[in-house]
Amino acid sequence: MSAFQGTSNYIASNDLQLAVNAAIALEKPLLIKGEPGTGKTMLAEELASSLNVELIPWHIKSTTKAQQGLYEYDAVSRLRDSQLGNEKVNDISNYIIKGKLWHAFTADNRPVLLIDEIDKADIEFPNDLLLELDKMEFFVYETQEKVIAKQRPIIIITSNNEKELPDAFLRRCFFHYINFPEKEEMQAIVDVHFPKIKQTLLDEALALFFDLREMPGLKKKPSTSELIDWLKLLLAEDISEEILHETRQKKVIPPLHGALLKNEQDVHLFEKLAFMHQRHR
Template sequence: MAVFSSTDSYIVSDELALAVNACVTLQKPLLLKGEPGTGKTRLAEELASALGAPLLQWQIKSTTKAQQGLYEYDAVSRLRDSQLGSDKVHDIANYIRPGKLWQAFTSDTRPVLLIDEIDKADIEFPNDLLHELDQMAFHVYETGEQIKAMQRPIVIITSNNEKELPDAFLRRCFFHYIRFPDEAMLRDIVNVHFPAIQSRLLTTALEVFFDVRETPNLKKKPSTSELLDWLKLLLAEDMSAEQLRDSQQKGGLMPMFGALLKHEQDIEMVEKLAFMSRRQGR
C-alpha cells in the first residue's frame, strides 16, 4: 500500500515514491544516493511528517563509530561519581547513553531513522552495523540487556558517493539513485517554494542554470538547493527576465553567481566560456 508521494511542500519523482513505499513494504533500509542538494535528507523529514512518525536523525561524521548508534558507556562520569562518593556508581545502567538505534528500537511509535551521509565514516562502519540492521537487535555487554526492536523502524540511509559501500551492506538495502530533476520537475519544485514567481523569469533562470550545469569540467555542478537559493536572491533584488537575459548576452557572469558557483576554477571556467560566446556573437 502506498504511504508516500509528493505533497504541497515537497515534490518527488514517481520512481522515488515507489522506492520509499517498497522500503516500507519490505521493511528494509532504503539507501539513497545522489548529488548533494537533491533532497535526500529532506525526504526522511517529509516521510516522517507524512506518516505522523517521530524522526530520529543520526548525522555521520568522519569520526563516527557504529557503536555510538547503539549506546555509549560513560566511564568518565562513573569515575568522577565514584570519587565523589555518589550512590549512582553501584548501578552501571546510570552510565549507559542510548544511541539513535536504541532510541529507534524502543520507540513507542514506529519511527523514521535517518542515517545521514554514511559514506563520511570509515570503510568498516557499514559492516559494523550489518547485524543490528538485519536482526534489529543488539546486546548491551555492560548490563547484559538484549535490546530488540518492538517494531522495525523505517530506515533511510543517505550517501553522497564519496566512498564505495560493502556488497554485504548493499545486499541488505533497497537502493535508489536520485537522478537530477529535469526542467519540468524543477519547475514544479520551484513553484512549491516560490508560487508567485513570474513564468518568464523562471524560464530564463532555468536556461542559465542548465547552461551552467552543462559547462564541461566543473568541479561542482550547482544543485537543486542552490538553484532555490539563487532564485530567492533574484526575487529579493526584483530581477526581471530581461535583466537576467541581458547579463547573459553581455558575456558576463550571471547575477548573484556566488549562490551557484562555489569554486574559483568553476567561476573562471564559466566566465571564460561566456566571454567566448560573446566574441562569437551568440
C-alpha cells in the same frame, strides 16, 4: 499504512515514490544516493511528516563509530562520581548513553530512522551495523541486557557517493538514485517554494541554471537547493528577466552567482569561457 506520494513541500518522482513504498513493504533500509542538494535528507523528514511519525536523525561524521548508534558507556563520568562518593556509581545503567538505534528500536510507534551521509564514516562503519540492522537487536555488555526492536523502524540511509559501500551492506538495502530533475520537474519544485514567481522570470532563470550545469569542466554543478537560494536572491534584489536574458545571450557570469558557483575554479572557468565567447563574436 498509506503509500508515500510526496508532500505539499516535497515533490517526489514516481520512481522515488515506488522506491520508498517498496522499501517499506520489504522492511529493508532504503539507500538513497544522488548529487548533494537533491533532497535526500529532506525525503526522510517529509516521509516522517506524511506518516505522522517521529523522525530520529543520525547525522554521520568522519569520526562517527557504529557503536555510537547503539550506546556508549561513559566510564569517565563514573570514575569522577566514584571519586566524589556519588551513590549513582552503584548502578552502571546511569552511565549508559543510548544511541539513535536504541531510541528507534524502543520507540512506541514505528519511527523513521535517518542515517544521513553514511559515506562520510570509515569503510567499516556500514559492515559494523549489519547484524543490528538484520536482527533488529543488540546486546549491552555492561548491563547484560538485550535491546530488541518493538517494531522494525523505517530506515532511510543517504550517501553522496564519496566512497563505495561494502557489497554485504548493499545487498541488505533497497537502492534508489535520485536523478537530477528535468526542467518540468524543477518547475514543480520551484512552484512549491515560490508559488507567485513570474513565469517569464522563472523561464529565464531555469534556462540560465541548466546552461550553467551543462558547462564542460565544472567542478561542482549547482544543485536544486542552490537554485532555490538563487531565486530567493533574484526576487529580493528585484532582478528582471531582461537582465537574465541579456546575461544568457552575452554568456557573462550570472548576477548573484555566489549562490550557484561555490569555488573559485568554477568562477574562473566561467569567466574564461565568457571571454572566449566575446572574442569569437
